[in-house]
Amino acid sequence: MPVAVARSTIPLANIAAACLVAACLAAAPARAKDTGLIFVSNEKTNNIIILDPKTLKIVKDLKVSRRPRDMHFNADHTKLYVACGDDDVIDVVDVAKLEVVGKIATGASPETFALDEARDRLYVSNEEASSVSVIDIKEGITIHEVPTGAEPEGVYVDATGKNVYATSEVGDLVHLIDPEAGAVVNDVVVGTRPRRFAATPDGKKLWVTTEMSGEVWIIDRDSFTADGKIEFLPPGMRKVDVTPVGITMTKDGKTAIVTLGHAGFIAFVDVATRAVQNYVLVGKRAWGVTLSKDEKTAYVANGLGDDITIVDTASRKALQSVAVGRIPWGVVIDE
Amino acid sequence: MNKLAFLAAALCATVARAQTPAPPAAPPRMTIDYVELADDARYEPLRAFARYILLDRDHPFAGATLGVNDAKPLSRVLKADHQLERVTVKTPEEMADAIVKANDAGVNFFIVDAPAEAFRAIAAAVKGRDLLLFNVSAPEDWLRRDLCSPEIVHTMPSRAQLMDGLNQFLVSKKWRNILVFRGPKPEDNETAEAYERSAKKFGARIVATQDFTPGTDPREREKNNPALLSAINADWDVTFVADIDYDFVREVSYHTVRPRPVVGASDLVPAAWHWTWDHNGAPQVNTRFSKLANGRHMDSPDFAAWMAVKLITQSALRTNGGDFKARRAFILGPGSFDGDKGEAMSIRPWDHQMRQGILLGSPYSVVAEAPIEGFLHQKDVLDTLGDDEPETTCHLNR
Numbered sequence A: 001m002p003v004a005v006a007r008s009t010i011p012l013a014n015i016a017a018a019c020l021v022a023a024c025l026a027a028a029p030a031r032a033k034d035t036g037l038i039f040v041s042n043e044k045t046n047n048i049i050i051l052d053p054k055t056l057k058i059v060k061d062l063k064v065s066r067r068p069r070d071m072h073f074n075a076d077h078t079k080l081y082v083a084c085g086d087d088d089v090i091d092v093v094d095v096a097k098l099e100v101v102g103k104i105a106t107g108a109s110p111e112t113f114a115l116d117e118a119r120d121r122l123y124v125s126n127e128e129a130s131s132v133s134v135i136d137i138k139e140g141i142t143i144h145e146v147p148t149g150a151e152p153e154g155v156y157v158d159a160t161g162k163n164v165y166a167t168s169e170v171g172d173l174v175h176l177i178d179p180e181a182g183a184v185v186n187d188v189v190v191g192t193r194p195r196r197f198a199a200t201p202d203g204k205k206l207w208v209t210t211e212m213s214g215e216v217w218i219i220d221r222d223s224f225t226a227d228g229k230i231e232f233l234p235p236g237m238r239k240v241d242v243t244p245v246g247i248t249m250t251k252d253g254k255t256a257i258v259t260l261g262h263a264g265f266i267a268f269v270d271v272a273t274r275a276v277q278n279y280v281l282v283g284k285r286a287w288g289v290t291l292s293k294d295e296k297t298a299y300v301a302n303g304l305g306d307d308i309t310i311v312d313t314a315s316r317k318a319l320q321s322v323a324v325g326r327i328p329w330g331v332v333i334d335e
Numbered sequence B: 001m002n003k004l005a006f007l008a009a010a011l012c013a014t015v016a017r018a019q020t021p022a023p024p025a026a027p028p029r030m031t032i033d034y035v036e037l038a039d040d041a042r043y044e045p046l047r048a049f050a051r052y053i054l055l056d057r058d059h060p061f062a063g064a065t066l067g068v069n070d071a072k073p074l075s076r077v078l079k080a081d082h083q084l085e086r087v088t089v090k091t092p093e094e095m096a097d098a099i100v101k102a103n104d105a106g107v108n109f110f111i112v113d114a115p116a117e118a119f120r121a122i123a124a125a126v127k128g129r130d131l132l133l134f135n136v137s138a139p140e141d142w143l144r145r146d147l148c149s150p151e152i153v154h155t156m157p158s159r160a161q162l163m164d165g166l167n168q169f170l171v172s173k174k175w176r177n178i179l180v181f182r183g184p185k186p187e188d189n190e191t192a193e194a195y196e197r198s199a200k201k202f203g204a205r206i207v208a209t210q211d212f213t214p215g216t217d218p219r220e221r222e223k224n225n226p227a228l229l230s231a232i233n234a235d236w237d238v239t240f241v242a243d244i245d246y247d248f249v250r251e252v253s254y255h256t257v258r259p260r261p262v263v264g265a266s267d268l269v270p271a272a273w274h275w276t277w278d279h280n281g282a283p284q285v286n287t288r289f290s291k292l293a294n295g296r297h298m299d300s301p302d303f304a305a306w307m308a309v310k311l312i313t314q315s316a317l318r319t320n321g322g323d324f325k326a327r328r329a330f331i332l333g334p335g336s337f338d339g340d341k342g343e344a345m346s347i348r349p350w351d352h353q354m355r356q357g358i359l360l361g362s363p364y365s366v367v368a369e370a371p372i373e374g375f376l377h378q379k380d381v382l383d384t385l386g387d388d389e390p391e392t393t394c395h396l397n398r
Helices: A011-027 B003-019 B061-070 B072-078 B092-104 B118-126 B141-147 B159-172 B186-202 B218-224 B226-230 B282-292 B300-318 B324-332
Strands: A038-042 A047-051 A058-063 A068-073 A079-084 A089-094 A099-105 A110-116 A121-126 A131-136 A141-147 A152-157 A164-168 A173-178 A183-189 A194-199 A205-210 A215-220 A225-231 A247-249 A255-259 A265-270 A275-281 A286-291 A297-302 A307-312 A317-323 A328-333 B029-037 B053-055 B081-089 B109-113 B132-135 B152-154 B177-182 B205-211 B238-242 B262-264 B269-271 B358-362 B365-370
Touching (some): A068 A110, A089 A110, A131 A164, A141 A183, A183 B072, A194 A247, A286 A328, A297 A328, B029 B061, B029 B092, B061 B072, B072 B081, B072 B300, B159 B186, B159 B365, B186 B238
Parallel strands (some): B029 B081, B029 B109, B177 B205, B238 B262
Antiparallel strands (some): A038 A328, A068 A079, A079 A089, A089 A099, A152 A164, A205 A215, A215 A225, A265 A275, A286 A297, A307 A317
């Protein structure tokens, strides 16, 4: 039974934000401008560095709430949602104006989230609260606070909106959550410290990075069982340095890119054969990874290098690194 | 309803209840015993002169509890729950008895929170039994090297690991000349010895070792005045202080004849854990712990107890609820454990010491984590800390 929990914090700001968003939507045509701008969230400097895609110069240093991490655009790219861990909110950025125009309250320390716009739902992992918040974006209320294993991180919602998946870093589990019931309904045990997801485009497999065991585990969604794993070892590195976190997949479902954390490499994986094709050296503690729309370029956030590395996916070579804020977490592109 | 009808109805209800299958019972429980000594002097609050409490200390039961809490979501998969049973006894002999009795009753895993001396009686009493004891608070090297018991696993770092962590840091800074102040307690002597052994290993040089006597007696001033103790005929880089009582060491900083940093018992302290450690998911661990322990900061024994429970619960998970022998093999095997300090941890097969990073903590920050970059090892970089296989006298794997 869904229980509507009224937001206890910053109600006024929320109302104001909702009004602002509404006003903004009314005034500006809700159309993507495909600016190509590159957005990088920085955990320690509490800002989003916005880079020009051609010159790679900083267009704007956008102050947001504290400890910004995961970011997602809405479908028409008018809004960018930013999870801000130390203020327990998701900031809403107006992409045309490059301004924060609203805040959505979450549980304690939101880290990553999944957006289901068709159903007005946000699924947020709250690292400190050991829960996933199910939030109604329109109403701005938390519908459920689903208890998970400790330190939930990756969140994925499937196309039907009926199955939500979340990792528990401490529990070594992937939870299957029924968002209507607001409860975990099943678990799969994976490697040590599971972090983030990428789904194959057919929706059949879910790839999960497991940081401490240095692997990617593959979950078969139909049977909800582990269906194999992939190990990584870039040349000259030790197993203990390989700490996979970020992951993304090409739209054709042929290639996955996995960031290997402290090893400072990313791996290109052939999805069909599950074989590692290339390792590309990037920067210190490679975490978030995003592909450009044309998939010619990958952007990697190097958390302990305070920079991002731009990788050419055809030649599988790092082209250059660009300094951003302190402890960059992730990258998204407005295109 | 008359009386009889009521009685009949009640009876029917009782019968019905007896016949329906039991409601989904709470999952079976796997018990971990937490054994401790009452009046363990190691957990008395550290006091300054005139009753100021410098540091509240407590048994690491909260660390073990955090481990059990963290494992709760696993109960759906394990179809069983782990629970802690706290057993408080008065003497080491009683402790050995309590462990043997619990083992007879089916408990295989024990968190033993006891000073090193207590392990002699315990190790003798449990020899050959199907159990694992986790040492979560005694850093003594002789426990690993000499007692060398196959039934004991040490999740608390050894003195050798702690001192190696400290020396890696000092040597990486090229602060190689060390003045040692050694206190009067046996532990101080052991600490100074461990430090010296480690200094030799990493190429630091002990310029002088000065024995101190805490106090203000003017006749003892050569022994109780840091300025006089440090007025030696040589320069040095760092003052290492071995002072288990945390008393004299508080007077050393700013009182030596030369301005030299203090390490060891205070100022820069090698430890298993630190409340400001903020990498590898540690902030969440610290927050969960403080909530549980009424605001107390997580300390090294808490970390060791938390890890011990993690090893135990993981062994159930990874062997699909296997028997004790399978779980023991998993814990002592090559598996890797996540302890929120970066490198994956595991148990050394030769002396059952847990490999782990060492945090070099100042009062408000972690200055560095050892292994320090550049100290390499042919197999596992964590084996640059503490007794490596060729160095040890304990060979449980042979």
